[in-house]
Amino acid sequence: MPNPDPLLTDRPTDERTDPYDAVLLLSFGGPEKPEDVVPFLENVTRGRGIPRERLEAVGEHYFLFGGRSPINDQNKALIAALEKDLAEHGLDLPVYWGNRNWDPYLAETVEQMARDGVRRVLCLATSAYSSWSSCRQYRDNLEAAVVAVPDDLVAPQIDKIGAYYDHPGFVTANADGILAALADLPDEVRDAARLVFVTHSIPISMSESSGPPAGRPEGGAYVAQHLEVAAAVAAQVAAATGVERPHELVYCSRSGAPHVPWLEPDVNDRLEELAAEGTAAVVLSPVGFVSDHMEVVYDLDTEALATAERLGLPARRAASAGTHPAFVAAIRDLVLARASRERALTPVPRDHCPLGCCSGSR
Numbered sequence: 001m002p003n004p005d006p007l008l009t010d011r012p013t014d015e016r017t018d019p020y021d022a023v024l025l026l027s028f029g030g031p032e033k034p035e036d037v038v039p040f041l042e043n044v045t046r047g048r049g050i051p052r053e054r055l056e057a058v059g060e061h062y063f064l065f066g067g068r069s070p071i072n073d074q075n076k077a078l079i080a081a082l083e084k085d086l087a088e089h090g091l092d093l094p095v096y097w098g099n100r101n102w103d104p105y106l107a108e109t110v111e112q113m114a115r116d117g118v119r120r121v122l123c124l125a126t127s128a129y130s131s132w133s134s135c136r137q138y139r140d141n142l143e144a145a146v147v148a149v150p151d152d153l154v155a156p157q158i159d160k161i162g163a164y165y166d167h168p169g170f171v172t173a174n175a176d177g178i179l180a181a182l183a184d185l186p187d188e189v190r191d192a193a194r195l196v197f198v199t200h201s202i203p204i205s206m207s208e209s210s211g212p213p214a215g216r217p218e219g220g221a222y223v224a225q226h227l228e229v230a231a232a233v234a235a236q237v238a239a240a241t242g243v244e245r246p247h248e249l250v251y252c253s254r255s256g257a258p259h260v261p262w263l264e265p266d267v268n269d270r271l272e273e274l275a276a277e278g279t280a281a282v283v284l285s286p287v288g289f290v291s292d293h294m295e296v297v298y299d300l301d302t303e304a305l306a307t308a309e310r311l312g313l314p315a316r317r318a319a320s321a322g323t324h325p326a327f328v329a330a331i332r333d334l335v336l337a338r339a340s341r342e343r344a345l346t347p348v349p350r351d352h353c354p355l356g357c358c359s360g361s362r
Contacts, residue, residue, distance in 0.1 A: 015089060015090070015091060015336055016336070016339060016340075016343070017091055017093050017335060017336065017339045018339060018343065019120050019339065019342055019343065020093065020120050020121065020122045020159075020335070020338075020339055020342075021093070021094075021118055021119060021120055021121075022093065022094050022095070022096055022113060022118045022120075022121045022122075022156075023082070023093055023094070023095045023096070023121070023122055023123075023124065023335060024095075024096045024097070024098060024109070024110075024113070024121050024122070024123040024124070024158065025075060025078065025079055025082075025095060025096070025097045025098075025123075025124055025126065026098055026099075026100070026106065026123050026124065026125045026126070026138055026141070026142070026160075027071065027075050027097070027098075027099050027100070027125070027126040028071060028099065028100055028101060028126065028293075029043075029069075029071070029072070029099030029100055029101040029102030029103070029105075030062075030068075030069025030070070030071040030072055030101075030102055030293065030294065031062055031067060031068060031069050031102065032067075032068055032069075032072065032102075032103075033066075033067050033068060034062075034063060034066070034067030035067070036067065036102070037059040037062045037063065037067050038052065038055050038056060038059055040069075040101060040102050041055040041058060041059055042055060043101040043102065044101050058255075061294060061298045062294065064298065064302070065294075065297065065298075069293060069294050070291075070292060070293050070294065070297060071126075071291065071293035071294065072099075072102075074291040074292065074293060074322065075097060075126065075291075076097075077322070077323050078126075078291065078322070078323055078328070079095050079097055081323040081328045082095055082328055082331055082332070083095050085325075085328045085329060085331075085332055086332060089332065091332070093335070094116075094118075096109050096112070096113055096118075096121075097109065098110065098145070100137075100138070100141055106141055106142070106145045107144070107145040107148045109145075110142075110145040110146060110148070110149060110155070110156065110158070111148070111149055111150065111153065113156050114149050114150075114153040114154060114155055114156060115153060118156045119154065119156055119157065120156060120157050120159075121156045121157065121158040121159070122158075122159055122160075122161065122335055122338055122339070123138075123142060123158050123159065123160045123161065124160075124161045124164075124331060124334065124335075125138045125160065125161075126290045126291065127290065128163060128164050128165040128170060128290060129163055129165050129199075129210075129221075129222055129225050129226065129288065130162075130163045130210045130211070130221040130222055130225060131202055131206055131207065131210035131221075131222040132206050132209070132210065133202060133206065134200075134222075135162075135163065135210075138160065139160055142158050142160060145158075146158060159338065159342070161334050161335075161338060163221075163225060164330070164334055165225045165226070165228070165229045166225070166228060166229055166232065167330045167333070167334065168326075168330070169324075169326040169327050169328075169329050169330025169331075169333065170229070170321055170326075170327055170330055171229060171232045171233055171236060172236065172324075172326040172327075173320075173321035173322070173324035173326045173327040173330075174229070174233045174285060174287050174318070174320070174321060175233045175236040175237050175240070176319075176324060176326070177285065177318035177319035177320065177321075177324075178195060178233065178237050178283055178285050178318045179237060179240055179241070180318065180319065181283045181284075181285075181316035181317065181318040181319075182237070182241065182283060182316070184316050185281050185283070185314055185316055186281075186314060189280040189281035189314050190281070191241075191243045191245075192245075192279075192280035192281060193245060193280060193281040193282060193283055193314075194245060194246050194247065194248070194274065194279050194280075194281070194282050194283075195230075195233075195234055195237065195245050195246070195247035195248075195282075195283050195285060196247070196248060196250055196267070196270065196271075196274075196282050196283065196284050196285065197226065197230040197233070197247060197248065197249045197250070197285045197287045197288075198249075198250055198251070198252050198267050198284055198285065198286050198287065198288060198299075198300060198304075199226050199249065199251060199252070199286075199287060199288020199289070200251065200252065200253045200288050200289070200295055201251035201252060201253060201254040201262045201263045201264070201266070202222065202262065202263060203256065203260055203261065203262050203263075204261045204262060204263060205261075206222075207220060207222045207223055207263055208220055210222040211224070223249070223263070226249050226287065226288060227249055229287055230247055230248075230249055230285075230287060231247070233285065233287060234247040248270075250265050250266065250267045250270045251263045251264060251265065251266060251267065252266065252267045252295060252299040252300065252304070253295045253299050254266060267284070267299070267300070267304045268303060268304055268307045271304060271307050271308055271311060271313060271315075272307070272311065274313065275308075275311035275312070275313045279313065280314070281313065281314035281315065281316075282308065282313060282314070282315045282316075283315070283316050283317075283318055284300050284304060284305075284315060284316070284317045284318065285318040286300060286317070286318070286320045287320075289320050290320060290321055290322075290327075291320050291321070291322045292319065292320050292322065296317075296320060300317050301317055304317075305317060
């Protein structure tokens, strides 16, 4: 397990959320029906000059699922679980939701908060790691949304929770997903199964500028954070099963120009190698994703599991954190910890990126 974060432990026992009067769940967004798919992808790729034909080809992934991304329903489920958890702990804190690329759009949500009289907001993005696309871009989106609030309204101040990949609740949720997947493997291969942690590939230039990780002057936090949480999850699984299994980090969802180097190995390529090496079985853990959205249900459930089946390699896919009670409780804990520090007017170094951090390549 990672060392306890002082943000999570160094706070009063009384559970207060002031100075915050709302929580904002900030996410990527996704299409709701087939006719939404190409306009959604145009939003995602705006300014990159990608031809419509290419977007239509990429959209085939969505059409396999009726043109509907699972991410919106998963965000609704997470909001409902968080609202229930907050209420059960006597915390009266409304939860708003805004997306970068589809309805409900972030700018509209921020304007609605202003109309509702919300003045101080704590934002949680549905990405647990540091990089330009998973953190810095969301910060830029928040700034733009605040600036866009009409002049006749008072725009809320929005603080964003920083990378939370190492929160014990996130670790436990992912470990439990692996334990359930292991239990579904045949008895004869379960103890020899390899844990393959999967995250979204990004350009190497973006990865190298996503830092710095703790104790290192250079960049590279994106990979370093994933390796850290993979080790913590694997250790928790080993403690629960009494079996230490080998584990590694691989990538999915590579896109962009072929000449631009991205993080490797690809999950399908690695499965080919593992099968050739005689690996008994694998569990694919989507630790890089908060919920089972398109990169999980297509890249892993559709492509990677098909690759494993073709290779005769027993494989199971572990659940992501989703609405696991430990993850939902972790969000509440992050809110209370940040609120405590803000009331004390003490610095929150973990929650504030250094100047120029995660500038990266788009």
